[in-house]
Amino acid sequence: MNKKILYPILVLVLGLGLAFIIGSNKPALNPILYEPTPRTVRVTEVRSGSEYLGISSQGTVQPRSQSELIPEVSGRVVWISPSLIAGGSFREGDTLLRIDAADYLSALQRSEAQLKRSEVEYGFSSDELRRLQKLHKKQLASQQQLDSARRTAQVAEANLNDSRASTDQAQRDLARTELHAPFDGLVRNEQVDMGQFVTRGQSIGTIYATDYVEVRLPISADQLAYLGLPISTRGQIAQDDRPPVTVASDFGATRLLWAGELVRLEAVIDERSRMIYGVARLHIEENEETPLLPVGMFVQAEIRGRKVDNVIRLPRSAMRDNNQVLVVDAENRLHFRQVKVLRLEHDDMLISEGLVDGERVCISAMQTVVEGMLVNPVSG
Numbered sequence: 001m002n003k004k005i006l007y008p009i010l011v012l013v014l015g016l017g018l019a020f021i022i023g024s025n026k027p028a029l030n031p032i033l034y035e036p037t038p039r040t041v042r043v044t045e046v047r048s049g050s051e052y053l054g055i056s057s058q059g060t061v062q063p064r065s066q067s068e069l070i071p072e073v074s075g076r077v078v079w080i081s082p083s084l085i086a087g088g089s090f091r092e093g094d095t096l097l098r099i100d101a102a103d104y105l106s107a108l109q110r111s112e113a114q115l116k117r118s119e120v121e122y123g124f125s126s127d128e129l130r131r132l133q134k135l136h137k138k139q140l141a142s143q144q145q146l147d148s149a150r151r152t153a154q155v156a157e158a159n160l161n162d163s164r165a166s167t168d169q170a171q172r173d174l175a176r177t178e179l180h181a182p183f184d185g186l187v188r189n190e191q192v193d194m195g196q197f198v199t200r201g202q203s204i205g206t207i208y209a210t211d212y213v214e215v216r217l218p219i220s221a222d223q224l225a226y227l228g229l230p231i232s233t234r235g236q237i238a239q240d241d242r243p244p245v246t247v248a249s250d251f252g253a254t255r256l257l258w259a260g261e262l263v264r265l266e267a268v269i270d271e272r273s274r275m276i277y278g279v280a281r282l283h284i285e286e287n288e289e290t291p292l293l294p295v296g297m298f299v300q301a302e303i304r305g306r307k308v309d310n311v312i313r314l315p316r317s318a319m320r321d322n323n324q325v326l327v328v329d330a331e332n333r334l335h336f337r338q339v340k341v342l343r344l345e346h347d348d349m350l351i352s353e354g355l356v357d358g359e360r361v362c363i364s365a366m367q368t369v370v371e372g373m374l375v376n377p378v379s380g
Contacts, residue, residue, distance in 0.1 A: 039373075041364040042380030043328050046312045046355050053226035053305035053343060053350075057217040057278075061297045063208030064281070065183065069190075072176040074199045075099035077192060084205060088187040093180055099198065101177040108170035111163065118156070118163040125149070125156040183209045188295070212283045213293055215247060215260075217301050218275040226343075227262075228306025234267045244304045245280040249297055258282050258293055262303055278303070311342055312351040318363045319349060326362035326369060327355075334362060334373045 079098040083090045090096065129149045135141035190205035198204060219227075227243055242261040249256055260282035269276045280301060284292055293299075318325050320336070327337045339354030355361065363380050 038332065038376040039366075040376040040378060041328075041362050041366070043360040043377040044314070044318075044363050044380050045358060045360050046314065046351075048310050048312050048357055050307055050309045051311050051313065051350055052307050053228075054345075055219060055223050055226055055303040055305055056346075057219060057301045057303065059215040059217045059280075059299065059301060061293055061295050061299060062214050062216065063185075063210070063295050064212050064214050066188070066206065066208040067182060068203045069096065069179060069205040069207060070201055070203050071097075071099060071179060071198050072200055073099060073104065073173050075101075075103070075177065075197070077194055077196050077198060080192065080194055084187060084190050084192075086187055086189050089210075090181045090185060090187070090207075092183050095178050095180055097179040097192065097204070099177040101174055104170065104174040104177055108167070108174050111167040111170040115160075115163040115167045118160040122153070122156040122160040125153040129153040181207070184211055185209045186295075208295060210284060210292065212260075212281050213295065214263075215245075215280045215282065215299060215301060217245075217262075217278050217280055217303070218273070219278050219303075221269055221274045221276065223305075224276065226305035227303070229265075234265055236264045237262060245282075246302045246304075247280065247282060247293070247299045248301075249293075249299045251291075256291070258284070308342065308350075308352075310352070312355050313348050314351060314361060315363050316344065316347060316349050317365055318361050320369070325351075325355070326366075328360040328362055328375060328377050332375055332377055334369060334371070334375055336369075336371060 076099065077097060078100050081090070081094065081096045082088070083094065084096045129146075129152070132141045132146050132149045136143070136146045185207050188206040188208055192198065192204035229237065229241055229243075233241075242263060245260045245262055247258045247260060260280045262278050263281045264279045266277045266279070280303070282293060314325070319341075320326065323339055323341055324336045325339055326334045329335060337354055339351050342350040342352040360377060362375070362377075
């Protein structure tokens with residue numbers, strides 16, 4: 001064979017063989033799947049328990065009893081208690097004011113003198129009537145004499161009763177020259193001065209009781225069910241059914257609390273606001289930690305309602321659209337779960353159905369969520 005032909009063929013064969021060897025030793029190319037880095041989310045492990053359905057409200061502190069100081073007799077003021085000033089305190093029975101009693105003492109003395117005369121006249125006429133009755137039975141006195149003696153005795157008895165009534169009135173008027181406190185309390189205002197002439201029925205001040213105060217609290221019609229009271233409850237609430245109430249107010253940087261109870265519900269629901277007013281009563285005992293609750297103060301109130309069992313409390317940030325939450329499974333993947341919301345509160349919500357104890361729920365705010373999405377859960 002011609003060498004010119006043989007050499008090219010030999011080179012071609014060697015090239016093909018070398019290419020085959022190189023190709024057979026080339027490593028296989030395997031595809032690489034990339035998964036996004038899991039997003040870190042906060043989760044909470046749910047636990048069911050018992051909760052009280054509280055109601056938040058607000059109102060103004062009012063005295064349980066407030067009275068006008070009104071004298072029942074007229075006269076000149078001769079003494080005023082140092083307690084009878086705005087803000088002054090007093091105890092039940094304390095004398096707050098005295099009116100000049102001289103005229104009323106004289107009137108009582110005159111009434112007592114008249115009463116004695118009437119007693120003597122009645123005694124004499126009664127004796128005379130009995131004497132004539134005996135004589136009339138013996139026919140020693142005429143019927144006319146007997147009738148005249150009976151009329152005289154009747155008039156004497158009427159005069160005696162009138163004198164007794166006048167004396168009682170004079171005694172009451174004399175006693176009324178002193179105004180006494182009807183209860184333990186404070187003075188809201190006063191409008192009387194020493195030497196001033198006051199008239200019967202004239203208001204000279206306002207006082208109020210401090211044994212306890214009341215707060216009138218608006219409650220929506222929907223919230224009434226949370227109280228656990230009989231649906232027909234209006235007016236006074238039975239002692240055993242009264243929900244506890246906690247009232248709070250801020251004094252500078254200090255938040256003070258007072259305890260009480262809801263004692264009554266007003267009879268009518270307001271047609272416009274759909275509110276009914278409940279009245280909370282707070283017994284006040286002043287101490288170093290808790291001062292007297294001032295009348296007129298605006299306060300926040302929490303009413304503890306009925307108790308519910310087997311509910312789960314979650315932050316409202318856990319709620320997604322359509323009453324769904326995100327549950328994190330054992331493989332750290334997100335799944336939508338439909339739940340039943342018993343109640344929404346300020347920052348939390350109560351779940352009655354749809355979750356099981358021990359499950360982890362995502363409480364982080366997330367804009368985009370895909371079913372089965374891988375996450376990096378951390379305890380929130």
